[in-house]
Every structure is written in C-alpha cells, then in structure tokens.
Amino acid sequence: MRKPVADPPNMGKDNNKVKLRKGLWSPEEDEKLMKYMLSNGQGCWSDIARNAGLQRCGKSCRLRWINYLRPDLKRGAFCPQEEDLIIHLHSILGNRWSQIAARLPGRTDNEIKNFWNSTLKKRLKTTTTTPTCSSLNNSDSISEQPRTDGVGAIFPVNEHDIDIMGASLSSSSSSPTSMSYPSMVTLNQFDPFPHLNNSYDMKGSFNAPTWLTTTQGGWGEGLFYGDYGKIGLEGEFSLPPLETTAAIANNNNNSCFNNTAGKKNHGQSFKVEVDNMFGLENNNHHWHGESLRMGEWDFEELMDNISSFPNFLDNFHC
DNA sequence: AATTCTCGCAACCGCTCGTCC
DNA sequence: AGGACGAGCGGTTGCGAGAAT
Numbered sequence: 460m461r462k463p464v465a466d467p468p469n470m471g472k473d474n475n476k477v478k479l480r481k482g483l484w485s486p487e488e489d490e491k492l493m494k495y496m497l498s499n500g501q502g503c504w505s506d507i508a509r510n511a512g513l514q515r516c517g518k519s520c521r522l523r524w525i526n527y528l529r530p531d532l533k534r535g536a537f538c539p540q541e542e543d544l545i546i547h548l549h550s551i552l553g554n555r556w557s558q559i560a561a562r563l564p565g566r567t568d569n570e571i572k573n574f575w576n577s578t579l580k581k582r583l584k585t586t587t588t589t590p591t592c593s594s595l596n597n598s599d600s601i602s603e604q605p606r607t608d609g610v611g612a613i614f615p616v617n618e619h620d621i622d623i624m625g626a627s628l629s630s631s632s633s634s635p636t637s638m639s640y641p642s643m644v645t646l647n648q649f650d651p652f653p654h655l656n657n658s659y660d661m662k663g664s665f666n667a668p669t670w671l672t673t674t675q676g677g678w679g680e681g682l683f684y685g686d687y688g689k690i691g692l693e694g695e696f697s698l699p700p701l702e703t704t705a706a707i708a709n710n711n712n713n714s715c716f717n718n719t720a721g722k723k724n725h726g727q728s729f730k731v732e733v734d735n736m737f738g739l740e741n742n743n744h745h746w747h748g749e750s751l752r753m754g755e756w757d758f759e760e761l762m763d764n765i766s767s768f769p770n771f772l773d774n775f776h777c
Numbered sequence: 778a779a780t781t782c783t784c785g786c787a788a789c790c791g792c793t794c795g796t797c798c
Numbered sequence: 799a800g801g802a803c804g805a806g807c808g809g810t811t812g813c814g815a816g817a818a819t
Binding site: 470481483484512518519522526527569573574576577578656 | 784785786787788789790
Binding site: 523 | 805
C-alpha cells in the first residue's frame, strides 16, 4: 500500500499541467470513478480519468476499477477449490495471471498473483522438502521454465513429472485445520453488491468438468468431495492429473468429487490422454507423451478448450 | 509498552502488443 | 513503414497491520 500523495500546491492552477495523483485512492476518488463507470461504461481510460474529474492517469483508473471497484468482484479469502484451481491452472499456464483470473469468476489477476506469491508459492515450497518430490521443487519450477514463443508452462512430459506434480499439489491443498475459512455471513455482509451474482455459498457444490472426474484410476479419495471438510484432509491426494481416461471421457456427468470408490493413487503413474482432456483429437494436436511441451500447442486453442468445459465455472461456488 | 519483524496486498512501473494515422 | 498512443500484462515496491520479541 502506498500513502496517498497530497495534492500538489499548483493543482488546478494550470489545467494542462495538473500533476497526477499517485498512491492510495481516497473514498471520494473511488466514488467518482464508480459513478462515472456505472453511468458511462468503459471507454478510453485517459478520457475516463479526465471526465470523471480525477487527477489520476487512465492507467491508474483502469487498475482501480479492475482490481477494486468492479461490481462483479468477489471479495474475501480464496476458498480451497479456488486455491486448487489456481494451482492447477498455474501448472498449466505459468504466471499468466490474467488467463488464470479469467477462469476464476470475480477474481482479479492482481489478486491471484498476490495470493500466489504470498501464500501458495510458500506453501508449495514447504511441501517440496519431502523426499518424494524433491527433484522438482514445486509448480513454480514447472511453470518458470524458459518459455518458447511466449507460451507458458511446460507440460509434464513424463509420468515422473506428473507424479511429482501430484505430490506437489497434494500438500498444497489447504487443510481445514490450517486454514481458517471466511464465514459465509462475513462475506455476504461485506458484499457491497448483493444484487449481483456473487456466490459465496460455502456449502455449495463444486461441479467440476469431466476431466476432473474421479475414476478408479483417477483422483484419490480425500480430494474434492464437494464438501469442504473433506478437501485435502488426507494431505496426499493427487493432482488433477492433466489427463483423463476413456472411462472419464464416458463419464460426462458432474459426478466428480463424489467418488467414494476411488482409490488413492499417489505414487502411481498416470496415463495421459490429453487429447481427450482438451478435445483435441480432431485437431491434429496429439499428446506424444515424453516429448510434448506446452510451447508446441496452439495456446489459444488450448485455452478455448479449457474454457469449454461444461458448466465448470458457472457452477463454481465458493 | 516499545521495538522489530513478517506478511499481505494495493498500486506503480516498465514492457509488449495492437490499432490508428 | 513507422511513430504515437492506449490497453493490458507481469514484476516489483513499499506501506500498514499484526505478530513476535
């Protein structure tokens, strides 16, 4: 946080040389920007700054709107599902915060980035002290590989990597014993826009896409039961393994998180069939196991496919 | 009670990309 | 073609609050 910069002495004397304010936004500035945006909508940000009567640069206004004032923002702590989704998406996308944010309704890239850097990164790091996953630090070490063509993370390229990722994610999932979840009441009370479709139903179900579905060979128990009390309790569940199986593909209802017959598969290797996962089998993009890296994908197409998971984010209630 | 340390997060900075002229 | 401009993104900074000493 930064100190609000005091109005410079000459402010207003010369409209052409008004010094722009920096630092924290005052409630008055927030109100001005909010009112302007709600009545005029988005446009050229430098015009918005000027027309709204703000001594701010357009860039600053844009940031304030996106990160704080936007009515559809969800506020409060990240719920465990969001955390796991962030970890998973980060393992795929790397530090593409805006891409990750686009898949977390109501969350901003800045928020996710801060959360990652301040919380998840550390948590993942501490989990890597275990011998089973020491060879690969954490999802960071996956994602921060040199990029090709500006494309993000390197996909797990072999079964070992996938296992490691699973181990890495496993203990990163929040345990209810170590995290305090914000209460529903608190969040709703804090919600300045109750009329909007913010969902903070802490008991709500998380209908995951088909590719997250648990099967016999898929996710282990203790993971994503759709019941917060169960999530991560085992501390050793496996990563949504960037894979699916034919069985999963056939199981196209929202039965995920409810598999009680699943067995823990930590330590096991996954069969990776990314074609199924992203529906790429008709697009000449095939998973070649050992050698395929993220940079070789059509990134946008990949993300389109991720986005197309049925009812995923729509049913994502935290 | 005072001081120091640590952490979370709002906001800035610098860069890239796309568009327009 | 290339310069100007705006939007957007990711990295970084620095302040405030709470915890620890």
